[in-house]
Amino acid sequence: MAQKVLVPCSSSSSCGKVQFSPSRVHTQAIAFGGELSQSSSRKNKSLALKAVAAKGETSAPVTAKSGHEILLFDALREGLEEEMARDPTVCVMGEDVGHYGGSYKVTKGLAEKFGDLRVLDTPICENSFTGMGIGAAMTGLRTVVEGMNMGFLLLAYNQISNNAGMLHYTSGGQFKIPVVIRGPGGVGKQLGAEHSQRLESYFQSVPGLQMVACSTPYNAKGLMKAAIRSDNPVILYEHVLLYNLKERIPDEEYVLCLEEAELVRPGKDITILTYSRMRHFVLQAAKTLVERGYDPEIIDIRSLKPFDLFTIGNSIKKTHKVLIVEECMRTGGIGASLRAAIVDNFWDFLDGRPECLSSQDVPTPYAATLEDATVVQPAQIIVKVEQMLQGLI
Amino acid sequence: MARWRQRLLSSACSSSSSSAAAPQALLRLASSALSRQSSSRGFAAAPDDTTPFVVDIPVPYAGHRCDPPEQRVETSAKELVDFFKVMYVMRRMEIAADSLYKAKFIRGFCHLYDGQEAVCVGMEAALTKEDAIITAYRDHCTHIGRGGTVLEVMAELMGRKSGCSLGKGGSMHMYNKEGNFYGGNGIVGAQTALGAGLAFAQKYNKQNAVSLALYGDGAANQGQLFEAMNISALWDLPVIFVCENNHYGMGTAEWRSAKSPEYYKRGDYVPGLKIDGMDVLAVKQGVRFAKEHALTKGPIVLEMDTYRYHGHSMSDPGSTYRTREEISGVRQERDPIERVRKLLLAKEIVTVADLKNLEKQAKAEVDEAVNQAKEGGQPETHELFTHVHVKGLKQLAYGPDRKEVIVPLP
Numbered sequence: 126m127a128q129k130v131l132v133p134c135s136s137s138s139s140c141g142k143v144q145f146s147p148s149r150v151h152t153q154a155i156a157f158g159g160e161l162s163q164s165s166s167r168k169n170k171s172l173a174l175k176a177v178a179a180k181g182e183t184s185a186p187v188t189a190k191s192g193h194e195i196l197l198f199d200a201l202r203e204g205l206e207e208e209m210a211r212d213p214t215v216c217v218m219g220e221d222v223g224h225y226g227g228s229y230k231v232t233k234g235l236a237e238k239f240g241d242l243r244v245l246d247t248p249i250c251e252n253s254f255t256g257m258g259i260g261a262a263m264t265g266l267r268t269v270v271e272g273m274n275m276g277f278l279l280l281a282y283n284q285i286s287n288n289a290g291m292l293h294y295t296s297g298g299q300f301k302i303p304v305v306i307r308g309p310g311g312v313g314k315q316l317g318a319e320h321s322q323r324l325e326s327y328f329q330s331v332p333g334l335q336m337v338a339c340s341t342p343y344n345a346k347g348l349m350k351a352a353i354r355s356d357n358p359v360i361l362y363e364h365v366l367l368y369n370l371k372e373r374i375p376d377e378e379y380v381l382c383l384e385e386a387e388l389v390r391p392g393k394d395i396t397i398l399t400y401s402r403m404r405h406f407v408l409q410a411a412k413t414l415v416e417r418g419y420d421p422e423i424i425d426i427r428s429l430k431p432f433d434l435f436t437i438g439n440s441i442k443k444t445h446k447v448l449i450v451e452e453c454m455r456t457g458g459i460g461a462s463l464r465a466a467i468v469d470n471f472w473d474f475l476d477g478r479p480e481c482l483s484s485q486d487v488p489t490p491y492a493a494t495l496e497d498a499t500v501v502q503p504a505q506i507i508v509k510v511e512q513m514l515q516g517l518i
Numbered sequence: 519m520a521r522w523r524q525r526l527l528s529s530a531c532s533s534s535s536s537s538a539a540a541p542q543a544l545l546r547l548a549s550s551a552l553s554r555q556s557s558s559r560g561f562a563a564a565p566d567d568t569t570p571f572v573v574d575i576p577v578p579y580a581g582h583r584c585d586p587p588e589q590r591v592e593t594s595a596k597e598l599v600d601f602f603k604v605m606y607v608m609r610r611m612e613i614a615a616d617s618l619y620k621a622k623f624i625r626g627f628c629h630l631y632d633g634q635e636a637v638c639v640g641m642e643a644a645l646t647k648e649d650a651i652i653t654a655y656r657d658h659c660t661h662i663g664r665g666g667t668v669l670e671v672m673a674e675l676m677g678r679k680s681g682c683s684l685g686k687g688g689s690m691h692m693y694n695k696e697g698n699f700y701g702g703n704g705i706v707g708a709q710t711a712l713g714a715g716l717a718f719a720q721k722y723n724k725q726n727a728v729s730l731a732l733y734g735d736g737a738a739n740q741g742q743l744f745e746a747m748n749i750s751a752l753w754d755l756p757v758i759f760v761c762e763n764n765h766y767g768m769g770t771a772e773w774r775s776a777k778s779p780e781y782y783k784r785g786d787y788v789p790g791l792k793i794d795g796m797d798v799l800a801v802k803q804g805v806r807f808a809k810e811h812a813l814t815k816g817p818i819v820l821e822m823d824t825y826r827y828h829g830h831s832m833s834d835p836g837s838t839y840r841t842r843e844e845i846s847g848v849r850q851e852r853d854p855i856e857r858v859r860k861l862l863l864a865k866e867i868v869t870v871a872d873l874k875n876l877e878k879q880a881k882a883e884v885d886e887a888v889n890q891a892k893e894g895g896q897p898e899t900h901e902l903f904t905h906v907h908v909k910g911l912k913q914l915a916y917g918p919d920r921k922e923v924i925v926p927l928p
Contacts, residue, residue, distance in 0.1 A: 216722065242721075242722060245753075247749065248745075248748060248749060248752070250742075250745035250748065250749065252711060252741070252742045252745060253710075253711040253714065253742045253745035253746045253748075253749060254711075254745075254749065255711070256708060256710075256711025256712050256714070256715060256742065256746070257711055257712070257714045257715035257718055257746070257749065258715060259711075259712060259715060260652070260700070260711065260712030260713060260714065260715020260716045260718070260719070261715040261716070261718045261719040261722070262715070263700055263712070263715070263716070264650070264715075264716060264719040264720075264723075265719070266718075266719050266722060266723075268715075283705055283708055284708060284711065284712075287703075287704065287705055287708065288703075288708060288712060292701075293905055293906070293907070293908060294686060294905045294906055295683055295686060295687040295688075295691035295693075295701075295702070296683055296687065296691065296693040296695075296701065296702075297681075297682065297683035297684035297685075297686055297687060297693070297905065298684070298904070298905040299683075299693050299694075299695040300693060300695060300700070301908050332906055333906050333907065335907065355908075356908040356909075357907050357908050
């Protein structure tokens with residue numbers, strides 16, 4: 126069966142014009158019933174989604190009747206299952222991934238289907254089973270290492286940074302490390318400080334790693350498949366609160382591009398860059414912003430390392446204002462690096478400084494109100510955007 | 519402590535005196551060998567003779583949860599001469615690296631293996647190229663054992679593009695994919711988990727091969743080693759954990775860092791074997807036994823009782839934590855090359871003049887490699903950005919102008 130694979134436009138396009146790549150055409154055509162022009166009628170269309178557990182109308186490239194509805198954890202499982210069936214060298218290892226079915230059910234049923242060796246229950250030894258996954262990947266196996274919570278992978282930091290990230294370089298290109306390291310991270314619902322870590326800040330400066338964050342069932346499945354097929358070590362960041370997000374995804378096989386950002390809502394007033402759970406907060410805030418007459422362009426950057434500067438740049442060249450909404454802490458987070466990249470590359474196109482809304486530089490508290498105050502909330506996004514668009518900052 | 523130092527010199531068991539009579543007493547030719555035709559020179563065996571004969575191993579093995587192998591090993595004249603040749607090349611290579619370091623051709627960290635050659639050479643005699651080896655940073659000679667050339671090692675040490683890692687790895691990052699040599703690792707102990715992964719892949723692919731994860735007495739106290747032993751034993755991975763015990767973790771002697779310096783027993787439920795690491799034939803026998811064990815029963819720990827003459831690295835003089843008498847004592851009593859030399863002479867496989875020739879050849883080989891390596895060019899600037907990533911699934915990372923960039927930075 127021909128694989129419907131979404132590819133970006135490859136021509137060297139002229140700057141300043143937004144290029145809708147075939148993937149985005151595919152995406153947007155269905156959603157807007159074929160309308161691609163940025164007519165003013167779209168301003169009045171209410172495009173924003175509800176925050177969590179919403180039917181993703183703009184991102185899922187299917188009509189109401191085709192495809193199948195799925196929850197995000199199940200989409201990940203589908204992607205993983207398809208890849209394991211397709212390639213016998215793909216194997217999963219992690220705590221409770223096998224007989225238990227995975228602590229978030231991402232590997233449910235796989236051990237029965239593929240056996241204990243391919244869906245391996247490990248003891249609680251992150252350092253060594255991550256190292257084992259990397260060593261096996263050096264020989265050519267495509268290992269998927271699951272951290273039950275991303276925070277636990279801090280114990281395997283040495284393996285991930287020195288061995289996964291750098292081995293291809295220090296061996297002069299002799300060895301490839303096609304490992305996928307995945308797991309839920311981010312601030313959950315009162316999980317406590319040590320289980321609410323955002324590891325993308327820590328790993329982003331390791332050379333050699335590739336990092337992607339999924340946010341909807343559609344991109345979760347596509348990114349999982351792409352990460353497994355990639356010959357580079359990829360860290361796939363899932364979010365602990367997004368596993369039950371429901372969406373209709375295509376029946377046909379599809380693989381997304383790891384390095385590409387997703388244009389969620391085209392607009393012309395301001396560029397809002399976000400990823401993972403904050404995407405849904407931004408969309409929730411966008412509902413209100415649209416009602417008040419603003420036209421934000423929302424991009425889910427998806428690729429945390431490397432950044433898709435082409436998509437981001439085209440957007441900035443159009444809107445001249447950028448707001449980054451992230452869940453990382455202010456210091457040393459993805460937003461910090463993204464701001465630096467935007468200033469370095471698109472300074473001439475900016476009307477004001479690139480703004481960033483991030484989590485507070487504190488350990489995540491347990492109390493519900495304090496935890497809510499740690500992360501960015503939709504109301505803050507609305508206030509910030511209004512300030513920026515009214516020229517107040 | 520004095521007893522410990524004494525043990526270093528006598529290798530923990532029946533001491534092998536340095537008299538020339540001892541090797542003769544140790545030899546027991548198999549009866550078939552006696553009827554062998556002598557070569558035209560009237561010697562007992564020609565240097566390229568592959569007829570096997572049996573040699574006794576003076577120092578007994580010590581087993582933990584396993585019956586140690588026999589204290590006799592089969593070898594041949596050719597094998598012994600090859601041992602001598604390759605060990606001597608390794609020795610000369612490490613000494614050359616020493617002078618190059620002092621002349622500032624080699625910078626950074628340089629960990630030399632001289633004294634320990636018997637371990638990697640003996641290992642190779644019992645293994646095939648399907649077996650995988652991974653070690654720590656004292657890897658120059660292991661790289662040679664796995665099929666690397668002296669030129670690649672020297673060029674890599676000097677940071678030239680003709681090096682085995684294109685000059686981008688350095689002393690601690692030498693790899694050889696065809697030889698199934700997985701490095702060359704800088705961080706102490708991390709390679710043991712990788713070694714378990716290599717064995718996992720061998721088991722997954724149903725290969726009839728083993729993986730050897732080498733580590734030192736210093737790394738033997740790393741938690742990840744015990745994690746790796748646990749998962750290897752749990753899943754019967756065909757891995758052999760080899761502790762190259764040279765008795766010092768940089769400046770800290772083993773009795774100052776390990777509550778139990780009996781490293782072959784530290785696997786607890788994993789069987790272990792202690793081997794005289796200065797005797798290349800003992801190493802060969804021990805590794806052959808271990809390979810059989812790993813393929814049939816599961817992981818095993820080998821402790822190689824060995825010694826390094828240099829300090830931990832070139833920045834360490836090696837004499838602040840041990841006496842010069844100790845170093846020269848071990849060199850006199852237990853040097854691996856001298857043992858093979860005595861055996862060759864006692865068995866009358868070669869003459870002293872032959873050995874001198876071999877030594878000269880080895881020295882010439884190493885000198886030639888050094889000169890060639892010195893002439894090698896530095897890597898080009900654009901190589902800074904190559905091999906950071908493998909070409910991606912759909913595309914490499916693009917910069918803002920959509921041209922393919924090699925540096926996928928934000």
